[in-house]
Amino acid sequence: MLTANEHYKAVFERKMYKASISFAATCPNRDGTKGTGGCIFCSAGGSGEFAAGPGKSVTFQIDEAIEQVSGKAGTDAGYIAYFQSFTNTYCSPEKLAAALDEAIAHPKILAASIATRPDCIPDGILKVLAKCAEKIPVYVELGLQTSSDIGAKLINRCYETCEYDEAVKRLKAVGINVITHVIFGLPGEDEEQMLETVRYAVQAGTDGIKFTCLYVLKGTVLEEMWKAGEFEVLGQEEYFDIVEKAIGLLPPEVVIHRLTGDGPKKLLLAPMWTADKRGVINYINRRFGL
Ligand code: SF4
DSSP states (O other): OEEHHHHHHHHHSSOEEEEEEOOOOOOTTTBSSSOBSOSTTOOTTOSOTTSOOTTSOHHHHHHHHHHHHHHHHOTTOEEEEEEOSSOTTSSOHHHHHHHHHHHHHSTTEEEEEEEEOGGGOOHHHHHHHHHHHTTSOEEEEEEEEOSOHHHHHHTTOOSOHHHHHHHHHHHHHTTOEEEEEEEESOTTOOHHHHHHHHHHHHHHTOSEEEEEEOOEETTSHHHHHHHTTSOOOOOHHHHHHHHHHHHTTSOTTSEEEESOOOOOTTTEEEOGGGGOHHHHHHHHHHHHOO
């Protein structure tokens, strides 16, 4: 298996860290364009609780993020401008271009990673991303979560799975590196469906993948479903059994950017094992020999 660290080492010849940037403030799944309320698992922060916060300049946020890890990162480290929360291409091409230009101008930024939805990459935005990719490596992170359109409806994703395929093709055609987000443990999904999602992403041509265990956050629709006993969250062993099988489905060149995620502790309701970051890292190291 090819880890993100190995991939970054090969591409940038140094250790890379992410500098999270709050840029977008909403997504079409929240403002009524595609849906309201958002995906059932998504917190009010739009999956970006770790960024510095909106209202601050891109440069300021990058400096702040670098400052936070400078102790362990050292002076040789490189940084990826990570446009993390909400849908970062849900804006005018001019606005995105200005933010990317500002990020690229930062001397420590060697790449950009942009989280978005497959249905939010119109031609104007694609041109901006392609232009940026002429200067530095650009990663676009697509929230697929599941390849099942029934599952997609249940989580209120509000786009068809075929739109993901189309987005992957268009992004790759202009030299963008695509990372796909997949969630294991969604309500109503069995192991076969979870693995099918991974096969689907591989067939679509994803360059990288991020696995996440579904976690329940306060204030989400998922919280109500979980409290009503409509589904159970995955245990640690159970989750990593699925991850291990999923890894077995990946061609050697597909980069694993994440084996699991950790939700914001102040909002996390379940599964609580995901809150023990050190314990999870130790478990991963033991089990996967990392
Ligand atoms: S997961 Fe992404 S698309 Fe879904 S509601 Fe949150 S920000 Fe919007």
